Amino acid sequence: MAVVQRQLVVFDFDWSMADQDTDRWIFEVNAPEIRRWTEDNEGKIQFTDMIAQALRDAHARGVTRDQLEHALRIMPFHPAMVRAITNLKAADKTTFFCLSNANSVYISTILKEKGIDALFTEVVTNPAQWEPSGLLALRRRVDPSGPQHSCAVGCSANMCKGEELEAFYARHAPMYDRVVYVGDGSNDFCPALRLRSQDLLLCRTFGGLHKRIAKEGGLQCTVKYWTGAWEVEEVFKTL
Ligand SMILES: [Mg+2]
Numbered sequence: 432m433a434v435v436q437r438q439l440v441v442f443d444f445d446w447s448m449a450d451q452d453t454d455r456w457i458f459e460v461n462a463p464e465i466r467r468w469t470e471d472n473e474g475k476i477q478f479t480d481m482i483a484q485a486l487r488d489a490h491a492r493g494v495t496r497d498q499l500e501h502a503l504r505i506m507p508f509h510p511a512m513v514r515a516i517t518n519l520k521a522a523d524k525t526t527f528f529c530l531s532n533a534n535s536v537y538i539s540t541i542l543k544e545k546g547i548d549a550l551f552t553e554v555v556t557n558p559a560q561w562e563p564s565g566l567l568a569l570r571r572r573v574d575p576s577g578p579q580h581s582c583a584v585g586c587s588a589n590m591c592k593g594e595e596l597e598a599f600y601a602r603h604a605p606m607y608d609r610v611v612y613v614g615d616g617s618n619d620f621c622p623a624l625r626l627r628s629q630d631l632l633l634c635r636t637f638g639g640l641h642k643r644i645a646k647e648g649g650l651q652c653t654v655k656y657w658t659g660a661w662e663v664e665e666v667f668k669t670l
């Protein structure tokens with residue numbers, strides 16, 4: 432390929448940049464009975480709405496902001512991923528973009544804890560904020576009372592990651608010479624379909640993305656499979 436002067440790395444958050452799922456982890460740490468409730472209701476209630484309800488329930492049961500923040504700070508996050516991002520950013524031709532179905536508070540809390548929050552140009556996710564009572568109030572990225580996204584690939588109602596990726600490209604034109612997308616989940620399939628032949632998808636082996644690629648295909652980009660963050664670090668060294 433031609434020399435890459437300007438590249439974009441897009442990170443899904445849960446089970447991609449991080450080695451756990453924030454939405455499930457914080458209840459596993461602080462309120463296992465609510466974790467069970469989310470397990471029993473997944474697919475019955477829109478996912479972001481379900482987590483918003485679970486956060487209200489946790490608050491009503493006395494789970495505090497400090498407890499939730501502590502759970503986020505101790506969530507598994509591989510040191511090799513911190514090194515991979517820090518070293519690639521230092522090489523000075525890469526923009527980092529986090530695109531996630533978690534929420535703004537989870538992600539900013541963890542990125543700050545790891546010392547890498549300033550390396551990300553944007554984080555696009557569901558908006559959340561702490562209320563004075565200690566409740567973490569969470570909303571969908573796409574407001575349910577307004578216009579909805581038009582995705583036909585199967586993205587959840589709260590956000591189409593493919594549309595968000597293209598909106599990021601438009602905000603940061605001209606187009607990048609190369610896009611590297613790190614993902615694991617079935618909702619990473621829509622943006623992956625929009626990657627070009629010169630782009631690279633780093634697909635974690637144990638999520639829904641791997642299954643959808645095997646079943647549905649249709650990707651233009653190169654796909655590399657990985658399991659541990661140390662492998663992402665190896666790939667980043669070649670970029
Ligand atoms: Mg994920």
Ligand SMILES: [Zn+2]
Nearest residue numbers: 582586591621
């Ligand atoms: Zn979509």
